[in-house]
Amino acid sequence: MNAVIPRTVFAAMALGTAAHSAVAQSAFTGFYGQVSTGYEHSREESFGMVGTNTGGTPGNSVDASFNSDGMPLVIGLGHTFEISDHYMLGVGIDYSALPQDTSVAGISDADSDNGQVFDYHLTISNRLNLFLSPGYAIDDTKLAYLKFGYSNQQVQYAQNNCCSTPSNKDQVDGYLIGLGYKQMISTGSLKGLYGFVEANYQAYSRADLHATYTDGVGGKTTADPTASVYNVLVGLGYKF
Numbered sequence: 470m471n472a473v474i475p476r477t478v479f480a481a482m483a484l485g486t487a488a489h490s491a492v493a494q495s496a497f498t499g500f501y502g503q504v505s506t507g508y509e510h511s512r513e514e515s516f517g518m519v520g521t522n523t524g525g526t527p528g529n530s531v532d533a534s535f536n537s538d539g540m541p542l543v544i545g546l547g548h549t550f551e552i553s554d555h556y557m558l559g560v561g562i563d564y565s566a567l568p569q570d571t572s573v574a575g576i577s578d579a580d581s582d583n584g585q586v587f588d589y590h591l592t593i594s595n596r597l598n599l600f601l602s603p604g605y606a607i608d609d610t611k612l613a614y615l616k617f618g619y620s621n622q623q624v625q626y627a628q629n630n631c632c633s634t635p636s637n638k639d640q641v642d643g644y645l646i647g648l649g650y651k652q653m654i655s656t657g658s659l660k661g662l663y664g665f666v667e668a669n670y671q672a673y674s675r676a677d678l679h680a681t682y683t684d685g686v687g688g689k690t691t692a693d694p695t696a697s698v699y700n701v702l703v704g705l706g707y708k709f
């Protein structure tokens with residue numbers, strides 16, 4: 470009778486250890502690749518445009534705000550490490566492959582006698598995010614996570630209804646914060662396939678933009694807008 474009890478206790482401890490290990494060893498540990506789309510809203514403001522005719526003095530500063538709403542295409546790569554029971558840490562990179570054009574804003578020339586209005590828009594492209602992603606493995610197939618990191622994107626403005634040459638493009642730096650959830654959805658030959666949903670916010674420093682115009686005596690314009698972006702993404706990934 471006494472021998473049976475230790476064997477029973479030992480078996481229970483072994484089963485408990487196995488169950489603990491099954492939870493601790495998340496299916497998301499390792500390298501992954503993923504792709505996502507969804508909804509994205511971008512806002513550029515504090516435009517601060519100043520026009521200067523050739524041989525003249527700078528005109529008055531004029532302002533405008535620009536917005537875009539679209540469907541991004543975000544490609545991601547990374548690696549997830551298991552730190553301790555349930556707790557994970559990811560290191561990743563995301564790239565937004567599709568440019569987003571903003572709405573058009575009419576900007577009047579405050580120094581023009583006839584108050585001529587010029588239409589401008591911005592193009593946002595080549596966004597790259599580098600981030601850390603602490604997470605919590607709910608079980609071996611479910612992962613909730615946060616994202617914190619660095620973001621960089623390209624900003625360009627162009628004049629729609631006159632004769633400015635294309636502006637130079639400025640790279641702006643910023644930060645990223647986000648949260649998300651991953652769920653393994655397949656077994657067998659596609660054991661690493663998962664779905665995910667996440668929400669992100671990015672904010673950037675001022676861009677340094679300028680363009681040359683050729684109407685009249687010619688001249689240049691300068692602008693230094695700020696930018697912020699948020700998106701909600703859904704996608705598929707594969708853990709190798």
